[in-house]
Amino acid sequence: MVETIYTDLLCLGAGLAGERVAIEAAGAGFDVICLSLVHSKRSHSSAAQGGMQAALGNSVMGEGDSPDVHFLDTVKGSDWGCDQEVARMFVDTAPIVMRELAHWGVPWNRVVGGKGFYYKGGQKYEKFEDPAKEGLITSRNFGGTAKWRTCYTSDGTGHAVLYTMDNRATQMGVQVHDRVEAISMIHDGEHCQGVVARCLKTGKLRVYLAKATLVATGGYGRIYKNTTNAVICEGGGQSIALDTGVVSLGNMEAIQFHPTGIVPTDILVTEGCRGDGGTLLDKNEDRFMPDYEPEKAELASRDVVSRRMIEHIRKGFGVKNPYGDDHLWLDIRHLGEAHIRTKLREVDEICQNFLGIDPLHQLIPVRPTHHYSMGGVRTNKHGAAYGLKGLFAAGEAACWDLHGFNRLGGNSLAETVVAGKIIGAKVVEYLQGATATFKTAVIDERLKKDQARIDTLIHGGGKENVYELRNMMQDALMKGVGIFRNEKDLDQAVKTLQEVHARTANLGLKSNGLGANPELALALKLPGMVRMALCVAYGALERRESRGCHAREDYPARNDRDWLVRTLATWEEGADLPTLRYEPATPSFELPPGERGYGGGKIISADDKEA
Amino acid sequence: MDRMLTINIFRYNPQDPDSKPHMESFYIDETESMTLFIALNRIREEQDPSLQFDFCCRAGICGQCGMVINGRPNLACKTKTKDLPSQITLLPLPFFKLIGDLSVDTGTWFREMNTHIESWIHTSKEFDPEAEEERMDNELAEQIYELDRCVECGCCLAACGTARMREDFLGAVALNRIARFILDPRDEREEKDYFEIIGNDQGIFGCMGLLGCEDVCPKNLPLQDQLGFLRRKMGFFALKDLKRGKKKTC
Numbered sequence: 001m002v003e004t005i006y007t008d009l010l011c012l013g014a015g016l017a018g019e020r021v022a023i024e025a026a027g028a029g030f031d032v033i034c035l036s037l038v039h040s041k042r043s044h045s046s047a048a049q050g051g052m053q054a055a056l057g058n059s060v061m062g063e064g065d066s067p068d069v070h071f072l073d074t075v076k077g078s079d080w081g082c083d084q085e086v087a088r089m090f091v092d093t094a095p096i097v098m099r100e101l102a103h104w105g106v107p108w109n110r111v112v113g114g115k116g117f118y119y120k121g122g123q124k125y126e127k128f129e130d131p132a133k134e135g136l137i138t139s140r141n142f143g144g145t146a147k148w149r150t151c152y153t154s155d156g157t158g159h160a161v162l163y164t165m166d167n168r169a170t171q172m173g174v175q176v177h178d179r180v181e182a183i184s185m186i187h188d189g190e191h192c193q194g195v196v197a198r199c200l201k202t203g204k205l206r207v208y209l210a211k212a213t214l215v216a217t218g219g220y221g222r223i224y225k226n227t228t229n230a231v232i233c234e235g236g237g238q239s240i241a242l243d244t245g246v247v248s249l250g251n252m253e254a255i256q257f258h259p260t261g262i263v264p265t266d267i268l269v270t271e272g273c274r275g276d277g278g279t280l281l282d283k284n285e286d287r288f289m290p291d292y293e294p295e296k297a298e299l300a301s302r303d304v305v306s307r308r309m310i311e312h313i314r315k316g317f318g319v320k321n322p323y324g325d326d327h328l329w330l331d332i333r334h335l336g337e338a339h340i341r342t343k344l345r346e347v348d349e350i351c352q353n354f355l356g357i358d359p360l361h362q363l364i365p366v367r368p369t370h371h372y373s374m375g376g377v378r379t380n381k382h383g384a385a386y387g388l389k390g391l392f393a394a395g396e397a398a399c400w401d402l403h404g405f406n407r408l409g410g411n412s413l414a415e416t417v418v419a420g421k422i423i424g425a426k427v428v429e430y431l432q433g434a435t436a437t438f439k440t441a442v443i444d445e446r447l448k449k450d451q452a453r454i455d456t457l458i459h460g461g462g463k464e465n466v467y468e469l470r471n472m473m474q475d476a477l478m479k480g481v482g483i484f485r486n487e488k489d490l491d492q493a494v495k496t497l498q499e500v501h502a503r504t505a506n507l508g509l510k511s512n513g514l515g516a517n518p519e520l521a522l523a524l525k526l527p528g529m530v531r532m533a534l535c536v537a538y539g540a541l542e543r544r545e546s547r548g549c550h551a552r553e554d555y556p557a558r559n560d561r562d563w564l565v566r567t568l569a570t571w572e573e574g575a576d577l578p579t580l581r582y583e584p585a586t587p588s589f590e591l592p593p594g595e596r597g598y599g600g601g602k603i604i605s606a607d608d609k610e611a
Numbered sequence: 612m613d614r615m616l617t618i619n620i621f622r623y624n625p626q627d628p629d630s631k632p633h634m635e636s637f638y639i640d641e642t643e644s645m646t647l648f649i650a651l652n653r654i655r656e657e658q659d660p661s662l663q664f665d666f667c668c669r670a671g672i673c674g675q676c677g678m679v680i681n682g683r684p685n686l687a688c689k690t691k692t693k694d695l696p697s698q699i700t701l702l703p704l705p706f707f708k709l710i711g712d713l714s715v716d717t718g719t720w721f722r723e724m725n726t727h728i729e730s731w732i733h734t735s736k737e738f739d740p741e742a743e744e745e746r747m748d749n750e751l752a753e754q755i756y757e758l759d760r761c762v763e764c765g766c767c768l769a770a771c772g773t774a775r776m777r778e779d780f781l782g783a784v785a786l787n788r789i790a791r792f793i794l795d796p797r798d799e800r801e802e803k804d805y806f807e808i809i810g811n812d813q814g815i816f817g818c819m820g821l822l823g824c825e826d827v828c829p830k831n832l833p834l835q836d837q838l839g840f841l842r843r844k845m846g847f848f849a850l851k852d853l854k855r856g857k858k859k860t861c
Contacts, residue, residue, distance in 0.1 A: 039718030042675045110752050160759055167730045346672065
């Protein structure tokens, strides 16, 4: 007998986006259950160090900031790939949400009036904070922005906000079922009705039925080998949505690499390091970013800095190391002890604990590493997923689409809570008008299929090794779908992934699969992960232009004439490739396509005639 | 380098009727910059795919991978093998319910604890989306964050003498959390409200002062300072309350 649990709203994921939506629904009187792979306070939101962008304009370097300036930065950052209606809603709502978080208990850093110092490009500068603004939420500098706009709590912003949010969710009566993993979506082709889930404490299957279901499972960075993402970021929600055959994933090829993952473990050191004045150095300990980007230097957007770093390494300026790929150095020594040991303490701890170095006196070895997935479950501006009624998505799991082809630092953490509030209100509207009919035949069939999958994995005699195939998938993406891309390597990646996908049909367990067996957990999700990987690789192969993070060596121009569109990927049952369709990047242009002002590159205008 | 590590791991799968609790040894070649995260994953992928252990951020931030490493509770992700002898013994954290092998259920316990101590800002004020945020001194914000840095890993409870004896002990983690809210002017709770939660043997008076919690805290939180601060505050409150009670009865 399989336990069946009913609720009004089922959130897959209990990070910032999931819990923010949950709080909105619980506040309107609905029952809410969040499923989480881990204790909710361990969600990957907790790892975000730097901060959240919102145009409060309280600090002196943020003076003159407004949602309009934030909007410009965001659209430019996206390389005109974002939905501008969404960007507008986001920038207008962000300041309110930051204040709301302060009201709920987030200990934001505040303006301290009077004289102070800051660093830019290794130089020390003086600033004077308006005493009349003392005690208001302050901000720090992040890449790709015209003003200092990033609200922060030391370098534990994600941690502080997630703890406040989880406590608020507890207060509002939101239930979190932790160590539960959704393994398939229950739907009749029109409505999403919930999920089949596996308890990661006992291994037992459970059915969750809900009037509305939200995918808020974060990113899917673990399809890549080298990533800053937590080990739980395997895209569980997106992948079961794709497997419905009717839900679209948007812009899956838009993968962001972060300039400063440490070598060798790919743990992220925050962009705040560069925002606070850290510099990038090469093997001669020379600062090189001003040569490539005289204006923004280390503070150009992430895609640009990552590419410049790789360019510089390719010219032979990288530092050799025993782990293969050359790296560069991040220098924060000049920021001084007080700053490093408090405002960059997590960075300090990461250096000490994982590298055994002291960043006060030593350089930090860094290289660009996979960081963020702009793509995800494609939704409309209200967060409703394409393809199924009653299905919503928010946060990194979604392609809402605030970030287009490159998101700015501090915009994703802000997106989780801002989208959570906006989409939460829309979910409430939906719930108020919804009556759900659950079709037992659909549920039984789904459950039977999942039980059969498990039985086959345990008893079916399959020969393929779960970990070996996962490694093949990860390597194929690293090799073929990285920072610089080209037809030949992308084509090879697609072919390899197709082979891996075919082989996942013959997976078998080496262990007995009983209880919370981790091998079974991976075996259940691996085929879906490979399908997502194919959406990434195939989407990248087909997009014959360069935009934001998607840099094609063979098509270096941004091509607004042919490619100012969003890729939509669906997966038909039994297929070995996704079906790709395209839609306009934005329904309306508040800001017409133009130069970003950094990163160089040619643009083929939408007005250009066919070549 | 060039060491062969022997990693002795506690094994038990409560969901498998044939499983009996026992220790099992695994052998693995040490590599440069190896952490227990790297070592355990290699063992699982290359030697025994049924091995249960927990990691999440693998960067010392989330608190998921607490375990007892050569007798001492700590986060496994940030434990470098070069700081350990070649014989390494790994046990699950005590106090929490065992899920299997090195994996324990911290989530349920922490959620109950947070519900019990009502770990949120208690305020009568409504949020006004139009208004400027309430101001706060930056130094105070930083002090609050200092205590807010706890990652709920459970190491303090695993190292706590009282927690070994009484299951309902709230532990240093809860007391630290209370201290955080006492410090926060946004929380309108009064001393008596806090006393009701922690002014007993479940809370502040159960602590034996053995300092294990602070010794093992992976985030180096000043847990003993908070215990001292709360004990004094709650002690004074109890005395005052006693006096008030006497006056009433006279």
